[in-house]
Amino acid sequence: MNKKTIKFFDKIQNIDRRYIYIVVALAIIFPLLIPFNSPTYVTKPTEDIYKKIDSFSGDKSKAVLLSFTHDASTMPELFPMEVSVLRHCFERDIKVFTICWIPAAAPLVDYAINTAKEDFDVQSGIDYCNFGYKPYALRLPIMLGMGDDIAKAVETDSQGRKIENLEIMQDIKNYDDMNLVVDFAASGSAIQWITYARAKFGANIAAGVTAVMVADNYPYLQTGQLMGMFRGLKGAAEYEKLVDVFASYKSEDHPHGRPFSKEIIDQTRVAITGDAVPYKYKKARIGMNAQSVAHIMMIFFILIGNIGYFITRKKVGGKHV
Amino acid sequence: MFETVSKIVAAFLTLSIFSFLYKDNPFYKFAEALLVGVSMGYAIPLVYENVFLPYVYTPIFLSHKFIIIIPAILGSLYMFRFSKNLGWLARYPIVFGMGIVGMGVPMSIHSSVLVQMRSAMLPIDGINTALIFIGTVTILLYFFFSKAHKGIYGKFTNVGVWFMMIGFGASFGYTVMARVSLLIGRIQFLLGDCLGLIK
Numbered sequence: 001m002n003k004k005t006i007k008f009f010d011k012i013q014n015i016d017r018r019y020i021y022i023v024v025a026l027a028i029i030f031p032l033l034i035p036f037n038s039p040t041y042v043t044k045p046t047e048d049i050y051k052k053i054d055s056f057s058g059d060k061s062k063a064v065l066l067s068f069t070h071d072a073s074t075m076p077e078l079f080p081m082e083v084s085v086l087r088h089c090f091e092r093d094i095k096v097f098t099i100c101w102i103p104a105a106a107p108l109v110d111y112a113i114n115t116a117k118e119d120f121d122v123q124s125g126i127d128y129c130n131f132g133y134k135p136y137a138l139r140l141p142i143m144l145g146m147g148d149d150i151a152k153a154v155e156t157d158s159q160g161r162k163i164e165n166l167e168i169m170q171d172i173k174n175y176d177d178m179n180l181v182v183d184f185a186a187s188g189s190a191i192q193w194i195t196y197a198r199a200k201f202g203a204n205i206a207a208g209v210t211a212v213m214v215a216d217n218y219p220y221l222q223t224g225q226l227m228g229m230f231r232g233l234k235g236a237a238e239y240e241k242l243v244d245v246f247a248s249y250k251s252e253d254h255p256h257g258r259p260f261s262k263e264i265i266d267q268t269r270v271a272i273t274g275d276a277v278p279y280k281y282k283k284a285r286i287g288m289n290a291q292s293v294a295h296i297m298m299i300f301f302i303l304i305g306n307i308g309y310f311i312t313r314k315k316v317g318g319k320h321v
Numbered sequence: 322m323f324e325t326v327s328k329i330v331a332a333f334l335t336l337s338i339f340s341f342l343y344k345d346n347p348f349y350k351f352a353e354a355l356l357v358g359v360s361m362g363y364a365i366p367l368v369y370e371n372v373f374l375p376y377v378y379t380p381i382f383l384s385h386k387f388i389i390i391i392p393a394i395l396g397s398l399y400m401f402r403f404s405k406n407l408g409w410l411a412r413y414p415i416v417f418g419m420g421i422v423g424m425g426v427p428m429s430i431h432s433s434v435l436v437q438m439r440s441a442m443l444p445i446d447g448i449n450t451a452l453i454f455i456g457t458v459t460i461l462l463y464f465f466f467s468k469a470h471k472g473i474y475g476k477f478t479n480v481g482v483w484f485m486m487i488g489f490g491a492s493f494g495y496t497v498m499a500r501v502s503l504l505i506g507r508i509q510f511l512l513g514d515c516l517g518l519i520k
Contacts, residue, residue, distance in 0.1 A: 018342065018343060021342050024504070025504075025508070028501070028504060028505055028508050029508060029512065032505070032508060032509060032512055032513070032519050033512065033518055033519065035519070035520075073503075074503070075506060076502050076503050076505060076506020076507070076509070077502045077503070077506070103363065103364040103367040103368060104360065104363070104364065106367060132371070133367065133371050134371075135368070135372045137418075138376075140421060140425065156375070191432070194432045195425060195428045195429050195431075195432045195433070196428060198432065199428045199431045199432045200428060210499050210502075211495040211496065211498040211499035211502060212495060212496050214495045215488070215491055215492035215495055219437060220432075220437075223436050223439075223440040224440075225432060225436060231495075232495065232499055232502055233498070233502040233505070234498070275520070279513065279519065283509065286509070286519065287502065287505045287509060290501075290505045290508075291502065291505060294505075295497075295498075295501070
């Protein structure tokens with residue numbers, strides 16, 4: 001090994017970390033400013049949630065509950081999932097309920113609903129219903145109570161209206177009807193739904209989690225206790241694509257979207273450059289471009305760092321430095 | 322107008338937080354303190370309106386359900402945490418809470434233990450089930466500390482260590498992905514929502 005190479009790696013080993021921050025920032029800024037159409041491969045955990053929700057389309061006796069247990073700090077990962085699921089429900093005429101368990105989640109629920117409903121003719125209390133903020137301390141009685149009677153367990157929605165008087169509640173009584181709960185959280189809160197709503201009442205549970213929490217939730221996905229899972233920004237990007245390709249697809253044969261097909265999703269590449277898809281519905285996919293570049297950069301740094309480590313170790317006689 | 326001002330404030334606070342990457346400074350400290358204050362300021366009236374009014378005030382004073390006074394007093398005992406002499410009173414609501422947690426134990430055993438165990442006891446009919454079998458057994462052996470990890474036994478426990486390392490690696494990879502996602506979210510806000518450069 002010549003001296004120049006050793007000197008270079010010595011320098012790299014002791015580089016000021018702030019230079020690395022700049023490189024990371026640039027690796028994210030450029031792909032965002034110059035978007036490109038990278039392929040989004042849809043995985044089974046996301047696909048399963050889509051198929052389950054889609055199976056409720058047009059069925060007034062079925063509904064989906066979206067549970068929000070996070071604050072604004074994890075919005076970049078979870079918010080695109082929430083908007084995509086709401087968009088899917090609005091596109092396919094599926095009744096959807098929302099509930100949140102921490103004060104900071106309350107405005108996020110409103111924000112998600114308002115973002116998704118801009119493009120649809122949907123009404124609160126008829127097509128969707130926000131149960132609003134419910135104290136975390138009441139999570140257990142509400143979870144269990146909804147297994148018997150949702151209107152008694154929740155009582156009022158976010159606007160203070162009696163749940164039982166709302167039109168959306170026709171044919172919706174308990175988990176037999178509100179048959180899918182999707183829990184969006186930056187914690188292991190989906191496990192509570194599994195424990196109380198699934199174990200006792202057989203409700204289908206899916207989780208939308210930040211990437212940090214994916215490994216914790218995987219065992220439940222593997223055993224089928226979670227019927228599907230959105231895994232961080234990637235999961236959000238996958239769902240955005242699914243909704244684009246199927247639920248919001250319009251043609252003479254399919255004026256209200258088309259049914260799911262594995263062949264179609266595998267072969268279709270949705271262009272995210274241009275104005276065909278509104279920005280709010282492709283935010284996760286644009287983000288995944290930057291994510292991919294950042295990952296490649298990190299792998300490069302890890303390789304350089306390790307090569308440098310072994311070279312500098314060799315220099316001092318094979319000892320750890 | 323309001324939206325523009327709120328975006329400018331949010332962008333300023335985002336940059337103030339990022340300024341910590343260079344070094345600690347008053348802008349970062351200001352933004353950090355503001356976050357804590359605003360979070361509390363937002364939560365207190367919301368909890369008052371959504372918890373105290375519907376679950377305490379209305380049932381007791383308007384519906385005259387006086388039985389609610391008992392849990393209300395029990396909950397109030399939490400405030401004694403701030404007293405040196407009467408701090409022990411705060412243990413009563415905690416004990417009550419623990420009792421409620423206990424109520425969920427049978428269901429937790431079902432979902433977190435029995436169902437999980439059942440799916441770890443599948444017949445070995447492929448590479449995945451074989452890996453699950455080897456991983457589960459060797460990791461369980463690793464955590465059996467009544468026998469020294471030496472000889473053949475030590476070799477088995479080493480396999481368990483490798484399985485755990487792969488698990489931790491996957492977990493760390495996801496953590497990195499999450500942190501990068503958060504940075505992407507903030508930069509999307511600055512470049513997209515504030516400056517309109519992302520379309």
